[in-house]
Amino acid sequence: MKKINENILKSLNNELKRQQNHIELIASENYVSEAVLTLSGSILTNKYAEGYPGKRYYGGCEFIDEIENLGIELAKKIFKADHANLQPHSGSQANEGVYRALLEHGDKIVAMSLDAGGHLTHGYPINFSGKHYDFKHYGVNKDTEEIDFDEVRKIVLQHKPKLIVAGASAYSKIIDFKKFKEIADEVEALLMVDMAHIAGLVAGGAHPNPMEYADVVTTTTHKTLRGARGGMILCKKSLAKKIDAAIFPGIQGGPLENQIAGKVQALYEADSQEFKDYAKQIVVNAQAFAKALQNEGIRLVANGTDNHLITIDVKSGFGVTGKDAEKILEKIGIVTNKNMIPFDDEKPFITSGVRVGTPAMTTRGFKEAEFVKVASIISRSLKNQSEANLLALSKEVSDLCEKFPIYKNIKY
């Protein structure tokens, strides 16, 4: 076997140590199983397989077809969908594929704004979505910081979009897909749900399934779903042909069959009682974490969480920006990301908030007690940023990491 180049090897080992020695609170990250890692780095990377199972533009695809078909059937079963496409290289490409399948450039779409929790691909002006389509945005209610369906309805009735997008990157409450569907029906719009963040919760029964109401559902496969990095689209039978054609040959060439195998493995793992328990624990942990943060006197966006994530208003709680809070926490070994809060007066690169989530550390075995400890560490670090205090807190962080090891058998 060829040796890994020593320059890459050094960084790879440092990254392994970083993942092992930090408390990972980025809500969109997770630790995949060693089986998923093996498949992602397998010989499947060698194979060209443009097309779909049974209809490829290359020879030698019989085993690739078997793997992709297993994933399609599993995804349909888990999410109760008529059709599944596992080929999108990412969540962004899944979204682009849907827009291209269902719309023309310039068509109207109603989606959540970025500062309320939406994603770049939901119409941010410098993203392809905002450039090619005419997005109108809804936000959250100023008092509750939850989706304001009166506002959604008003915007939809005013603009009569062809597509409504529900789903977000930083929204901590259960999304009422039925209400979205009722509003979409009023103007005969299609409903797309981007469940990238909550797909694992949906698979594990800890969040309502959007497929019950949506025409099409997009997702990433690497967040709460804990699979190989990439995207996936689920849809009604009537849209299947259009969706498939929009991904290939529309916006992609050869599918990443190594990544697809890593998605299929994750779907097998998700189709189990163990994963149901995991999904439930993610939410139980997030709620215990939220309560402990609030007990420290910290303000949380939307007053807490129903899912895997929490947005902390660090500016009102500690007088620091999201950018500074992210840096201070990283100093003591806690990884988070700065995040806009609703009606934020700071720019997206500064922000007033920090987004935290429980999926990754729940994978490592954290329960409520550990998240209560983490809440206390966060609070103490942001209240007293002296070197001596941060040093003492980083020791508490490394003790917790040692107690909950990950990837013990991995050696590069």
Ligand code: PLP
């Ligand atoms: N949609 C939502 C709601 C997301 O949160 C993300 C990623 O953070 C995406 C889409 C895009 O996924 P990717 O980073 O794989 O392009």
